[in-house]
Amino acid sequence: MERRGSITVFLALVLSLLLALIGAAFESVRVSCARVHILNGTDVGLYSLFAQYDRDLLDTYEIFGLHPASPSQEVPVAQSYEIFQEYMEPLLDVKGISMELGVGGVSGYTLMTDQNGQAFWKQAVQVQKESLGKKGIQWLLGQVQENAGTVEDYEKTWEDAREGEALEEYDQAIEQAQTAEQEVSQEEMEEPGQEDGLVSVPAESQVPAETVENPIQTIRELMKMGILQLVLEDPQSVSWTSVEKGQLLSERTLEKGFAMGVREEDMSASDRLLFGQYLLERMGNYRNPASGMMKNQLEYILCGKSSDGENLKATANQLLLIREGMNFAYLLSDPASRAQASAMAAAIASAFLFPPAAAIIEKALLLCWAFGESVLDLRELFAGGKIGLWKSEQTWQLSLDNLIHLPQMLDSGRKSDSEGMDYRQYLQILLFLRSQDTQVMRTMDQVELEIQARKGETGFRLDHCLTALEVSVEVQAQSTELDVTRQYGYVF
16 A cells, blocks of 8 residues: 555656646747747838838839938937837737737947948849849940940040140240241341342242141130030030039938948949949939939039039030040051141141151141040030940041131031940940949939929938838746847848
8 A cells, every 4th residue: 555655646746747847838838939929020010110111212213211201300210119119019919928018229220321322322233133134234244344444545545645745845846936937037137248128038938838727726726615615516505503512412421320230342343333324224414314403413423513514514524535535546546647647747847947846746736636526526425426435437527637627517527426325325434434432422412302302301311211220129928028139121
């Protein structure tokens, strides 16, 4: 009987341990279940919050950004957490588990403008990747890189030519020739042996120099004109809309994100290309003006001036530099053109009775010829035509003999090259070659101005747009306190 009793006591002890173990297991399951619900609720709250992105920003630029419905002077961190709570709390109502949301808040966030607009350009690049595909990107990158490399090389050629110094040397040579001529005339007047009022004149000076039209002075007068008067058919039609620098995003002190630890990245070559393509498709330019505050948006992104007209002038000067470099390089490589310039230079030097100046005059002629051809190129580009990056005998427009008549030939003397590039494609090259950080900030200037105009308010600010958020919440589940930290963003 004692043995039977001992077995009963033993079983009772074992069963009590088993019941305790089962109870602990049930409680663990309840806590785990509560944690899962809390995590799901946190994620759903964040997803629901970020689903309230700015519609105008997405519809116009395909960029996601969370902006407060009622613009304020501060980043909407507290407002965002309140919205998050509203979406999360209903999900904590789980049958059989008592859960209550406790103390919590935002532990980190990033803004659209952080790291020089990294969240903005990453989204823009992603949009273009999805649009073009891998093969399209590779083809476009190859084309633009080749053209950009060519432009850089021949810009250097033009800079090395030193247009200003060459024309100064020409002026000095002509002045020297005139001084020498005056000295010779003075000496002849002072020679003895004059009879009956007659002056003895050397035979060679009695032969008139060959008459030759010197186009250099004509071209120099054109160089003094405003660039827009030279390259536009109707300069009066140019928009001169301006903005105050102080109201631009790139000119003010921006709000900064907090504690998200986002790593700053540099654009690769393909990223630069895709961002430029994004701009070409969504920003206005002289040939296709925007409807917002500034019309020439691409020109602003390139040049950063406060008015449409100033940006167009600066862009035209950049294009002129490209075309001058390319055209000057073509003239140097073409024996026929060099021969024409050499012959005219010799004739001009002879007319000034100063043959040693022929080499200097030849260089000045080539520079002026390249300038004249470039003016015709730009007039064609701004009129909607195409100009090839590298010229040929067939696509060259301006003869050396007609250089002096360039003012009368600004429209009649130009022609389009069907195989060439249009104004937009030249802008693409400029975008690819210029600083990307600066471009991104200026792009956000234009985006902010455009959205402000659409909304009819000045309170919209891209440095108030949240792109990522980290929340920390405390939840009392039964007798257990659970802490959860989760983050979500449009770009990571």
